[in-house]
Amino acid sequence: MSETESLEQTESRIYELGFHVVSSIPEDKLPAEVTAVKDILAEHGAVTIAEDFPKLKHLTYTMTKVVGPKHLKFDTAYFGWVKFEINQERIDKVKTALERRESVLRFIIVKTVRESTLAIIKPPAYRPDIKPARGVGEIPKNKEIKSPISEAELDKTIEELMVE
Numbered sequence: 617m618s619e620t621e622s623l624e625q626t627e628s629r630i631y632e633l634g635f636h637v638v639s640s641i642p643e644d645k646l647p648a649e650v651t652a653v654k655d656i657l658a659e660h661g662a663v664t665i666a667e668d669f670p671k672l673k674h675l676t677y678t679m680t681k682v683v684g685p686k687h688l689k690f691d692t693a694y695f696g697w698v699k700f701e702i703n704q705e706r707i708d709k710v711k712t713a714l715e716r717r718e719s720v721l722r723f724i725i726v727k728t729v730r731e732s733t734l735a736i737i738k739p740p741a742y743r744p745d746i747k748p749a750r751g752v753g754e755i756p757k758n759k760e761i762k763s764p765i766s767e768a769e770l771d772k773t774i775e776e777l778m779v780e
Contacts, residue, residue, distance in 0.1 A: 654667075
């Protein structure tokens, strides 16, 4: 049995690739880098389902990329993602090819589902006609604030409640 026949018999899965492209790439050359990443996927038989073009993001912490003898540090990077379908036996080859790519700072590949999993975050709606429930977060003006009760008073109250 040939390699292509055995690959056809194995199952395809849906994956999502999240990747950071180094910020030292000029913005006008970014589309070429994204195309190179997508070409790696296509070269291994992946079919693109959805994608988001990378946008420059501030990184939570400084990341280091080793390029030859140099250790380059980055505080910002372009982040993008691609959802794709590929034969599960070819995913390791995709990982290896992405690791060799000098422009890719970091990446992650996760199994996912075909359906859209984008979370739509809606800000809470402000409605001036709805007022907060009475007593929530406010102290009535005519109510006296008591100091904490003593231990003896607390024991007496507990006993009264238990008798009833």
